[in-house]
Amino acid sequence: MDSVKKLLIDEQADIRTALAQLERTARGLLLLVDGDGRLKRTVTDGDLRRLLLSGANLDDRLSDLPACEPKTISDDASPEAALELMNRHRVDHIPQIDEAGRPSGLLLRRDLCSPILLSTPHLGSGERGFVDDAFRTNWIAPLGPNVDAFETELAAHVGIGHAAALSSGTAAIHLALDLLGVGPGDEVFCSTLTFVATANPILYQRATPIFIDSEPGTWNMSVPALQRALADADRRGRLPAAVIVVNLYGQSADMDPILEVCGRHGVPVVEDAAESLGATYRGKASGTLGKIGIYSFNGNKIITTSGGGMLVSDDGELVERARFLSTQGREPAPWYLHKRVAYNYRMSNILAGVGRGQLQVLEERVAARRRVLDRYREALADIKGLGWMPEADFGRSTRWLSVCVLDPDATDVTPADFIAALARQNIEARHVWNPMHRQPLFAGCAYFPHEEGCSFSDQAFQTGVCLPSGSSLEDSQIDRVSSVIRDALVHR
Ligand SMILES: Cc1ncc(COP(=O)(O)O)c(C=O)c1O
Structure with missing residues (x-):
């Protein structure tokens, strides 16, 4: 329009x-x-x-x-x-x-006739070669040279000791909890402002989630809320078996104080970096700061294997155990021997080939996503009531998604109106994640807001909208989205 x-x-x-x-x-x-x-x-x-x-x-x-x-x-x-x-x-x-x-x-x-979607796969030129190798050598299995190489290359890229390639980011979170011994009756702290995939594995393990709010500077786990939740758990004599910290929309959480307070209580941290591969925190790669980190290569992520995930850690034994659990827990014996329940979570050698090609262009993809947000900001800088998810000064966000915020004091356009206006022009936009403590699935679970009586994640949900953000978006498409946004907010 x-x-x-x-x-x-x-x-x-x-x-x-x-x-x-x-x-x-x-x-x-x-x-x-x-x-x-x-x-x-x-x-x-x-x-x-x-x-x-x-x-x-x-x-x-x-x-x-x-x-x-x-x-x-x-x-x-x-x-x-x-x-x-x-x-x-x-x-x-x-x-x-x-x-x-x-x-x-x-x-x-x-x-x-040309829809503009939220976040689409963006292939480079290298994927086909690795996939062709898999076909040529008949490595069409959930193991093989591409799987091994993808693990080594990703670990080297993010600067961590070890990586296990898995079928999804959700599988990686599930294994992380299993590896940390999370089981029935345990409590697990979890960022509330996230996709349900972060929290579902807590239920798979028959543990109980306790949700922690985000804070306005990063939109990620609120340190004051975490401190209150840990103090409460300490008082009850029931510290959580793990804390899952989400790095939202391509931005790391403020990991130092989170690790410090968790370390003081002896609680391991799982970094859900599904959305933040390529981001940094104080010079380190997002996903490498906790005891275990996980990445997702779902089709909408910054790089993709169509579906896939990675579990990373500096603890080589943990990662070896993840590989064992992801391949049905088969014991080293001349016959099939199994001592505990396990999973079929390994990545296929074909998809790992796609991942290897994608990893080669990760830095370009980060730069392109950041440019998308910059172009929106520049085009819409004069619009009153339109703000943006902030970027914290401790590192680089990948801006996996460009997230804007509608200030209800300056505009009466709600996120729902705004998304509908874009949809009428065949432009896909989405609400910010509806926090986990609001989900019927988790009714009754405890929740610690950023400040007593002030829940930031609820505010982010009520005001935030994720805009088309793919690294393959052309300037003309970004400009078209900007023009529709202008019409929705100004020329009404
Ligand atoms: C924050 C977050 N955690 C976990 C996941 C799960 O990853 P996957 O789709 O690869 O299972 C996703 C995305 O899908 C996500 O956005």
């Missing part, structure tokens, strides 16, 4: 003005409105040419144009309805009008 205001022209304007406006706006079309701003018809180059050929001159008024009932659509119609109308009338654009009949937007076929 173009910012529609610049396309409006009053029916009292003359043909010369219309031609100049057509030239300036370069859309090939204007929207002719009456004195009350109601749409009368569309005006194209061709309409004006015909008018001039029929004897009109440049000073004549546009009101001389023949009446022509415009094909319009209401401004809450779906992209599908708009395309259906365009097909029916064989046109490539449809003005949107509000209840009073005033133009509120212009839908273009070109835009509606």
Whole structure:
């Protein structure tokens, strides 16, 4: 959608003005409105040419144009309805009008036919070679040279001792809890502002989650809330078996104070870096600071294996044990021997080939995602009430997702309205994670807000929106999203 205001022209304007406006706006079309701003018809180059050929001159008024009932659509119609109308009338654009009949937007076929998605896979040039090797050598199994090499290369990239390639990030969290001995009756602290995949493995282990709020500076685990929760657990004589710290939307949590307070209580930290591969914290790679870290290579992540995960640690025995548990816990014996329940969680050698190729372009992907956010910020800097998830000064966020914030004191547009406005233009945006302590699945679980009576994660959910953020987005697509955002927040 173009910012529609610049396309409006009053029916009292003359043909010369219309031609100049057509030239300036370069859309090939204007929207002719009456004195009350109601749409009368569309005006194209061709309409004006015909008018001039029929004897009109440049000073004549546009009101001389023949009446022509415009094909319009209401401004809450779906992209599908708009395309259906365009097909029916064989046109490539449809003005949107509000209840009073005033133009509120212009839908273009070109835009509606090319959806802009939240975060899509972005392949490089190296993946195919590693995958072809797997086919050529018949390593089509959840083990093989690509799996071994992907583990070694990823560990080297993030600067950690050991890595185990797994079928998903969720599997990696599950194994991390298992490795730390989390079991029935245990409590596990967990960031509340996250995707459910962080917390589900706590339930797999029949343990009880206790949720910890985020803090405004990083949107990640609040140190004051964690301190209160640990003090409470200490008083109850029931320290958690682990703390799972999430690094949200590509940004590390403030790990030093978190590790310090957990270390003081002897509680191990699992770093859920599913969203933050490529980010840094005080010079170290995100995901390498806790006892165990995990990454995800789901299709929407900064690099992908279509589906996959990695468990990392400096403790080689733990990682070896993760490999053992991820391959059904088969004991080293001449026959099949199993002593404990285990899982089928290993990564396939084909997908590890995709991962190796993706790892080669990780730094480029980080730079591209950061550029996406910078371009939104620059294009929308003047819009009142629109803010952004902050970047903490202790390191680099990958800006896996560009997250904006609608200030309810400055705009009455809610995240739901905003997401719907983008969806009508075939642009995918999403709410910020709905915190875990709000999920019916975890009803009754304890929750520690950032400050007594002040829950930051609830505020982030109520005001935040994740925008299209993929590293393959073109500038023109980012500009289109920015233009729709401007229309949603300013030209309403
Ligand atoms: C914060 C977080 N943790 C865990 C996961 C789970 O990763 P996967 O989808 O690879 O299981 C995801 C993403 O899906 C995530 O965003």
